[in-house]
Amino acid sequence: MRQNPGFALTDEGAVKQLIREHPWMTIVSHTEAGLVASHYPVVLDEDAEGIVLLSHVGRPDEQLHELGRHEILVIVQGPHGYISPGWYDDAPAVPTWNFVTAHLFGTPEVFTGPENLDVLGDLVDRFEDRMPEPRRMRGTLENAAYAERIESGTVGFRMRVTRFTAKDKMSQNKPAHVVDRVIAELEGDGPYAHPGLAERMRATHAELRAARAAEAAGVAE
Template sequence: MYIPEHFLMETEFIYQSIEENPFSILVSESKNVMEATHLPLLLSDDKQSLVGHFAKPNPQKESVGKEVLCIFSGPHCYISPTWYETDRSVPTWNFTAVHVRGILNIVDDPEKIQRSLITLVNRFESKDSKYQINSVDTNYIEGLKKGIVPFEIKITHIEGKQKLSQNHSIERRNLVISNLELMPGENEKAIASLMRKSLNQ
């Protein structure tokens, strides 16, 4: 990913961004064809790997032992030149994104698979939810497991980009923030919040 120095995301925020935006695009090459799967990936506790699973028919399961690319997209939005203090400007797009490269390996340890599925459910199910995966019929769960291919991606390289108008003046950045905060969209408000934080760094 092309990252000018002033858009470089700090390591701490990279991990935070993955935690906050776990639905990723996993890209790999299979038989000279580029394949991509949209799926949630969770960062391991030691931050050394990503954990997830494919549907069994997915051809990307053949990427075992190969390097894959995982793309995590954060908030993003259009930036209008009408928000600037000058007419000598053009539109742009502010966003955050993280790219992770790593080696994909299939997980076949039953206990590890079970733990990963429980972790996945607990991560996304609301805290007051009545659903408990451990209370679901064991035979039913075991049947569903036959239809997935659990995997772990050992991270080899990680990088993040946060394009938040850092290449503009403080005055202009404040104008952009003010306009974004007036908009109803969640992406616009999220970018405004990140821009405001970046002013204080």
């Protein structure tokens, strides 16, 4: 991913939050047979230092990706959407696409047996926790027996992210009045309305203003 200093997302905490909010990810491997991509839920290992991912794949995908034998790329994609030049002022302009994404690199550690079952159970719990009556993978003897039967067809893994490239492109190169207009259009009822993207733009520009204010205050001192 081509990096642009004005849009670079370098804060580890911000990347972690992006992972928490958007757990459906793309896993890409460069194998002996060529490029392979799959899509799976991925969560953070919240007890680990740094960025550590937990996920699972079906056993055929584990073989296709040659999982554990080399570095892989995991892509997390946040809110994104079309930005019309008609939302700007009268100056000449072209359309663009606002987005936030991170490319995460590392070599996965593959689990088998009880460890694999533990990872699968943790993944289910992460998502079921929000349900009014969570269905735990091992919540009952019947569920636990079923989970043990299907475990052999899955492969859990943990991946420590050794490097990442992330980008948060939210019209930071536009003047404040244009940013406000873009946000208003995204919050409207037009064909490219996207409240989630508008919310992300507000957050990004609030952080940008706070950083500039802190920098100005430091210079003044």
